[in-house]
Amino acid sequence: MARWEPDARGRLQQAAMDLFQERGYGEVTVAQIADRAGLTKRTFFNHFADKREVFFANAQMFEESVLGHLAAADPDLRPIDAVVLALTHAGLELAPYYEFAKARIAVLAVTPELQERDLVKSAGMVVSVAQVLGRRGVPERIATFAAQAALSIFPVAAAEWIAHPTADFPALMQKTLAEFRESLAGA
Amino acid sequence: MARWEPDARGRLQQAAMDLFQERGYGEVTVAQIADRAGLTKRTFFNHFADKREVFFANAQMFEESVLGHLAAADPDLRPIDAVVLALTHAGLELAPYYEFAKARIAVLAVTPELQERDLVKSAGMVVSVAQVLGRRGVPERIATFAAQAALSIFPVAAAEWIAHPTADFPALMQKTLAEFRESLAGA
DNA sequence: CTCGTGATTGCACTTGGTGCAATCAAGAAT
DNA sequence: ATTCTTGATTGCACCAAGTGCAATCACGAG
Known part of the structure; x- marks a missing residue:
């Protein structure tokens, strides 16, 4: 078993894309993305330099x-x-x-x-x-x-x-x- | 005499350019720009949509x-x-x-x-x-x-x-x- | 069983940016 | 002279992005 749930980065990407489609980029907060991926805002910024970057991974x-x-x-x-x-x-x-x-x-x-x-x-x-x-x-x-x-x-x-x-x-x-x-x- | 000191927008531009040259864009805060122009942060955002825009006026x-x-x-x-x-x-x-x-x-x-x-x-x-x-x-x-x-x-x-x-x-x-x-x- | 390591987290903090109501300084209207 | 109107400025509260740093966690190695 992996340390945590595996592929945190991938989960963040997925969660972000889903939310962006559902509500639109501007209506989605980084905290919400992290949340849906089972992670925290801080971890999001460990993987992506800013909110925009997750879209271009x-x-x-x-x-x-x-x-x-x-x-x-x-x-x-x-x-x-x-x-x-x-x-x-x-x-x-x-x-x-x-x-x-x-x-x-x-x-x-x-x-x-x-x-x-x-x-x-x-x-x-x-x-x-x-x-x-x-x-x-x-x-x-x-x-x-x-x-x-x-x-x-x-x-x-x-x-x-x-x-x-x-x-x-x-x-x-x-x-x-x-x-x-x-x-x-x-x- | 004008209502306030005239050309608030121009003063903000000038102050911004000066500060950007002195300290670099990243080291300058909007509050500092407004301050040097004798205005407030809120007024800055009345004239420019965001910090970057002042540079392109x-x-x-x-x-x-x-x-x-x-x-x-x-x-x-x-x-x-x-x-x-x-x-x-x-x-x-x-x-x-x-x-x-x-x-x-x-x-x-x-x-x-x-x-x-x-x-x-x-x-x-x-x-x-x-x-x-x-x-x-x-x-x-x-x-x-x-x-x-x-x-x-x-x-x-x-x-x-x-x-x-x-x-x-x-x-x-x-x-x-x-x-x-x-x-x-x-x- | 302990240790080392890297990923994750918590937390405090700065800054950008917005909404809204209040205020201010002038010129116009009476 | 006083009031009215108008647009610019402001104060304030608030949200979200992003950062630094220390603590913690979950594993594998020894």
Whole structure:
């Protein structure tokens, strides 16, 4: 038997997501989350730096997945294509969590506080992706721009996929990338 | 004589910036800001939604300037060029506030809390810029991407200009835009 | 059976932020 | 001159987020 009930962190995440869906992020207090997980407010803050972070605990795994795919990508690919492909693959791995992703987006959509943190997470990912590109010899600024472009595309394609789960996600990514290119076009 | 000392809001901004530079954002309390401005904590929150907002009070004027230039831009320009030009012109208007801009960036650079809010402001600007483009008949998604691209470019060029005030800002913008295009390139 | 260790907890405390009623300083109305 | 109105400021009570620190707990190792 474990010391205490196992996976305190996971229970906090679960309790938080449940409560956020039930009452909305703003109406939920950290004490209530901890309570539902059978823990205390103090313990919550041992596991998460602040109330917002509990919402993004899983998102980090997604980032690692993207970075993994990117590091393993064909070195001959152009930077932007490598990143888009990595995002596409990582995105496909999310398919089994369709319901979870949908709920997550629903909460995010109505909670400015979480949207704010979401921007930080995206910005952080731009930096990591750019770093990985850097190791391929891509100049820093180019790498950052490519990462930004690719990461701008992803949520758009993802939202469309959530709305039409039968759609072909890789195709959506390519279509969206084409639109981005068009937006910069070029005399 | 005015009812009270005039321009409470301005005094709060000034006091806040001074204190942030002296001690750092995290070491300054709202009560201290209000105090230095000869007001109370409660009054501070009458003028600003939260502690972070006082730092961005001026930034809104910049946004309005950009939107103004954009609305007045040559309708024949391609979307991305129109936005870049509008940002260039608005940026040039910032030249007289060089010292202030420098101090602002210095505080921002060491304060994650403010960086987070800065991302929100940028995102908001992407939306407004895209709206103005929309009124020119640019499709929504293209408009958003163009706005994102242009607003990714601006801080890079601005940082370089702050570092080398003698440089030609419009040229920096164009150079940076070219780099962004390169990052998406094409064969 | 004791000891060490890491997770959990209790508690006090600071700060951000809000709601509401009271007050204040001016200009307008009588 | 006095009253009225109006908007800005304030005081106060209160809730929730987040932190530091010491104590406690539940296990496995020795």
